[in-house]
Amino acid sequence: MSDGAWRRRAARAWLRTVFDDGEIQEILTDVDELAGDRPGLRGLAVRAAMIARYPVLELGDRIHGNMTSGGTRMRQMGEDMRLVARRLFRRPGFALTSMAILALGLGAVIAVHSVVKGVLLDPLPVGEPDRLVALWMVDTEGKRHRMTPGNVRDVAALTDVFSHVAAFGRSEVTFHTRDGAPPTVLRGGAVTPGYLATLGLEPVLGRAFVEADGDPNTEPVVIVSHHVWEQYFGSDPDVIGRLIDLGDNAWRVVGVAPRSLYPTSATVAGGLPFTEADQDFFRPLRYGGDYWTLRRPHLLGGIARLAPGMTPESAEAALETLSTRLQGEYPSNRNEHVVFSSLTEEVVGDVRPALLVLQLSVFLVFAIAAVNVGSLFLIREEDRRSERAVARTLGATPLRLLSQRILEAGIICGSAFVLGAVLSAGFIDVMQALVPYHIPRLGEVSVDVQALGLGAVLSLLLAVVFGGASRALGSARPTALARVSQPSSGRLQALLITSQSALAVVVLVSALLLTRSFQALQATDPGFRAAASWTLGLHGAGYDTDLVLERVRALPGVRSAAVAYNHPFERTWEDGFALVNRPMPNDDSASVASIRPYGDGYFDAAGIPLREGRLPDLLDHEGEVRMAVVNEAFRRRYLPDGIGGSLRIRIPSADRRLGEGNSVYQVVGVVGDVRFLGPEADPEPAIYVPLRHFSVPGYQLLVRPASQGSVQLQAVRQAVYEALPEVAVDEAGTLAELHSQALARPRFNMMLIATLSATALLLCTLGSYGIVARTMSTRRREIGIRAALGAAGAVITRAVVVRALRPMALGVVLGVGASLAMSRVLRSLLFGLSPVDPISLIGGPLLLLLVAGAGALIPALRALSVDPAETLRIE
Structure with a gap:
């Protein structure tokens, strides 16, 4: 297209905001006459200035006229309100569908923004929180x-x-x-x-x-x-x-x-x-x-x-x-440094990535919903072409028709905002009730005024776009009845389909990444083989654990029972240690390990396997030489040559509890690694020491049943109460439940994004359905003629579906590029998976095309099932 053609098209687009096509042609003719033959940039500048002033002057005249006839304008506005209300009540399906889609989207946006602001942005309820820091020791x-x-x-x-x-x-x-x-x-x-x-x-x-x-x-x-x-x-x-x-x-x-x-x-x-x-x-x-x-x-x-x-x-x-x-x-x-970090970041830091991904996903789904509603407005404007042409012929001005469209869009978007604000409170309540892990300050969150303001601004923008941009959508065309039945090109509808497809691909790829990451996390070995074992917290002072163990072990169906300072998924304190009769590897003089006091029978009750050596027995505990067990992570890091010989370690914290010189332990066994800090964390070095050598404020009781379901929790509780009625019991559950709780955060993140992606997929499917249904409706006569002349139904169907999926395919390409750009945001939420995982990058777009293609087939096949002769007769 030549430069002159582009300039003329741009001029027409600008003038069409106020004038109709006949007036535009007159204006362009006047500009050509007045500008004359001025060459080069000077001529372009003169033409641009003249074209730019026409709409401004026209609007000024109209505003002045309205100000001098305020009563007339108010009467017209009242008439427009009644007219728009009648239209909406006459065809409530369009209004209700648009309001429902926008209300759900706006409600989600308001709710999530309220949560993000309350958790991440609002200052902590302390004095000058930006001056507070958390202190840490960091190793090499x-x-x-x-x-x-x-x-x-x-x-x-x-x-x-x-x-x-x-x-x-x-x-x-x-x-x-x-x-x-x-x-x-x-x-x-x-x-x-x-x-x-x-x-x-x-x-x-x-x-x-x-x-x-x-x-x-x-x-x-x-x-x-x-x-x-x-x-x-x-x-x-x-x-x-x-x-x-x-x-x-x-x-x-x-x-x-x-x-x-x-x-x-x-x-x-x-x-x-x-x-x-x-x-x-x-x-x-x-x-x-x-x-x-x-x-x-x-x-x-x-x-x-x-x-x-x-x-x-x-x-x-x-x-x-x-x-x-x-x-x-x-x-x-x-090998350690003292460092600090922002206290606010420590409070909210581990939930920040998940909330930001959630907020971004909600905005993407809202954008898809807005595009879908925009498609509904476009179809509605196409259907009302004849009505507008008649109104223009009877004297309705373009400005009044524009105000009616904005008023109609404003009623729908305003109602959607009010309904969305009500729904947002419910969404927050649901999130507070269903989130299976702790989010700091989530319980204090309510609908935020700033979030409501954001929702109101979005509603206003959508009303202006849906109503005011309809002329650009090709809705306000000619002044004569000769074009009453002319269908629009549908280019904008294809653009809308492309946009929502690109947004949907981003959400779908994110959902697939989180799903595959969760599967990888779920497949990690927690380190224990006794998922059915019960664990109960015992709290009190000066009680005899042997009495509790005697009662519990006597219960029918109990294979083993033991006490320990903590269960396998609980962190304990860390302490330095030294190898007494062997040099530290790599001159690691500041070695640190997790100290885990345990009682007799603990490894069997927890299902932690022995990998090397042996486990200490009762005679070992009573002997002069204290025995200890280490895990595989400890052996890999500090004992590359194994535990052979009389390997001994010295633990300073034992000196403080047992007296100077009593902290030397002989390592006699190596047990399997347990992921103490959760499935996503690597096993850390640990030293298991006998519980009787340490005075601890409470215990964890572990009870392993002989078979699944052979021991009931109530029976264990009753046995503990009968032995020690003054002991408080809490945190009861199985190791399998603890493992499931450790997976609660990635599972919930996955399910939430999967729900949003399913919503995006549904909206895109509805979009493809709508564009094909519209195509079949507007081209009914053409399709009937082709069918009557012998064209195969499969050929017609393929042509229609390909036409519908072509803009979607372009959106898929754009969406994959956007997904790659978003990979940095998702990286911190993924486990064992790259954010550029090819299966997710291919699977998301493929799923969208398959489902949307199936949605496009339905109206195509339905239209082809009608007798061509009947179609032509109706036409």
């Missing part, structure tokens, strides 16, 4: 560890860098309500006295901890959480000063904490989980001075507040200087 491999007491003390000494530094750990106690009810397990934090001050918070009642509260020789004090104060003390303000039984001690309540404290526990995967389940109470860390000199183990979470005027870059440099000094002074710090 980049792995993060919790802080050691000595390193916390060293960081706290940097008063010019951090105005406040606090440490915290996990604490579990049994709570006796004094009303005869069974004891309850409360989970909270053991914190340094400056914990609340570091967070910038004050108790809602009472006082915060003071330095004297951390002295082990003072009276034990506790701050209860807001929900414990409400649930167990009826919001009684006189709770301050009351003594309550926590475990085997009486604690004096000195304060009530505000809601939603962060952080809490420091004992699960990632080192710093932030769950509401660990905020029942806060007690001071009560240790003597020697405790704060320890360089092992990694026991404590750490938080700090940047000093006024201190920048993160300067703080990083100060910590690097501190790390260099500590590496020279302490061998245990040789």
Whole structure:
């Protein structure tokens, strides 16, 4: 097409916003006469300026006329309202379908944006959250560890860098309500006295901890959480000063904490989980001075507040200087650095990728829905061509017809927004009820005003696009009845199909990637072979586990039972160790392993296989030489030559519990790896040590049935209660259930995106159905003639379906390119799978084409089933 033709087409498109075709031709003739033969850029500029002013001047005249005849304009608007309402009520299917599709899309957008804002964007409920950081130790491999007491003390000494530094750990106690009810397990934090001050918070009642509260020789004090104060003390303000039984001690309540404290526990995967389940109470860390000199183990979470005027870059440099000094002074710090990260990112960081992918997917599906509704408006405008031509002949102006279309689209989009706002509250409730894993602050989310504003803006934009762009869609054409029956080209409809197909491919490929990733995750070996084993948490003080085991092992159908500090999917503390009679490989003097105390029969009860050597027996536990077992990850990293000979290791944390010189263990066996941190995490080195050598605050009871279903949970609970009625039991379930819970997050992400992709697929199928149905309707006479002349039905069907799928195929190509661009967003959610997985990149588009092709066949076959003679007779 020549440059002149392009310029003339652009001029017509601009003028058509106000004028009809006859007026446009007159204007172009006038411009040619006035511009004359001016050559080059000067002539182009003159023509462009003249063409540009015509619509502006015309609209100015019309607005002035409307202002001088306001009453007439108001009457016209009332008439237009009644006319549009009659049209919508006369054909409610179009209006209801459009409103339903848009309402679902807008409701999802409002709900997800509210969740994203409430979880990711709103500041934490603490003082100046952007100044709060989480403290970590990082080894040479980049792995993060919790802080050691000595390193916390060293960081706290940097008063010019951090105005406040606090440490915290996990604490579990049994709570006796004094009303005869069974004891309850409360989970909270053991914190340094400056914990609340570091967070910038004050108790809602009472006082915060003071330095004297951390002295082990003072009276034990506790701050209860807001929900414990409400649930167990009826919001009684006189709770301050009351003594309550926590475990085997009486604690004096000195304060009530505000809601939603962060952080809490420091004992699960990632080192710093932030769950509401660990905020029942806060007690001071009560240790003597020697405790704060320890360089092992990694026991404590750490938080700090940047000093006024201190920048993160300067703080990083100060910590690097501190790390260099500590590496020279302490061998245990040789391969570790002290670092910090944003506390807000630690709270929301692990759910950020999933929420952002969800938000992007919802916007894509909403865009597909909007395109689908746009196709409905296009078809409606085509059907009303004759009606508009008659209206123009009777004197209706283009501006009034335009206002009617915008008014109609505004009613539909506005109603969809109102309905979507109502639905969004329900969507949030459903998400809060069905999400099977913890999302920080999700329980506090409600419909957000900003999200409602976003929905209103989207509705307004759609109303303008659907109503105001109809002239560009080819809906307002000629002034004469001669073109009443002329069908439009359908190019825009093909463009809409291309657009929604491209968007659908992105969602489909994402769903396939997450599905294949989940399958890979599900196929990983958790490391145990006793999925039916029950695990129960036992909480209390000073009880005899042998009595519990005797009762449980006597139950019919029990193969084995044991106690341990934790179950296979629970993280424990990490400690350094040293090989006593063998050099460390690679001069790894700062070696760290997970310390896992266990009881007799644990490996059989948990189904953890023996790989090398033997398991210690009762005689070994009573002997002078203590026995230990390591896992395969430990052997691979630290014992490449195996455990042959009299291999011994020294564990510093055992010295603190058993006395100096009593921490040497002989390694006698190697057991299989267990993925302690979840199916997606690699097994970490672990040392299994006898439980009797360590004093722990609680136990996990594992009961392995002789066969599936041979032991019921209630029977185990009853046996525990009969043996020790003062022990609190919680967290009961099978190892298979724990494994399933570990998969809950990727499973839910997969199902959510799969649901959105199914919605996108349905919308695209409806789009292909609509375009073929429209084609068969507008070309009925042509198809009837071809069939009457002997054209095979298969040939006609193929031509029609290919015509429908051609724009979809172009959309598929564009969608694959967009999916590749989106791969970086999905990378963090995938396990064992590349974001450019060829099966997903091919399978998504292929699935779309197959399903949409099947949808296109239905109207084609239905039209061909009609007798050609009947079709021609009707025409």
